[in-house]
Amino acid sequence: MTTTAVLGLSGCASHKPVLYAHGGGMPPGGERAVAACTQQAHNAGLDYSKGHIGRSAVENGAVGGAGGAAAGAIYGNAARGAAAGAAGGVAAGLVRDIFHHDGGPAPAYRAYVDRCLRERGYQPVGWH
Incomplete structure (x- = not known):
């Protein structure tokens, strides 16, 4: 080359x-x-750039899942809350990674x- x-x-x-x-x-x-x-x-x-996109999505999914489970437990369905929280966290993390990559x-x-x-x-x- x-x-x-x-x-x-x-x-x-x-x-x-x-x-x-x-x-x-x-x-x-x-x-x-x-x-x-x-x-x-x-x-x-x-x-x-490999490895940047998706990293905070995984982190946010874990945090969202834990938060969703806690909220779901309060309202009667921890599993549904955890799933919804994890999905929301992953989506937020992907969007943040795409637009805020330094x-x-x-x-x-x-x-x-x-x-x-x-x-x-x-x-x-x-x-x-």
């Missing part, structure tokens, strides 16, 4: 690693290392790229 194609793939992501450099700026070879590590993550089957990388993708950069001698300090 050409350097242009690699840089094009890494350009699709809105956030990139920030590498520590004495005196600020990008350390020598940093841009190439970032491009190589993001390509390596892609080749390993990792997706920049554009940052998925945790596994970020960890992979950060580790790759550290193995190449760079010090990732965050993403922007």
Whole structure:
């Protein structure tokens, strides 16, 4: 794959690693290392955004189910309340994930790229 194609793939992501450099700026070879590590993550089957959508839906489903069970117990049918609460929680979580995704990388993708950069001698300090 050409350097242009690699840089094009890494350009699709809105956030990139920030590498520590004495005196600020990008350390020598940093841009190439970032491009190589993001390509390596892609080749390993990792997706920049995979894992974001649906995460809070599951959390909200659990919370909604517990809340619905409590409300259902008060009104005479805990099972129905739990099911309704869980369904509402999942729906709310999906909608929130879709509209409030910060554009940052998925945790596994970020960890992979950060580790790759550290193995190449760079010090990732965050993403922007």
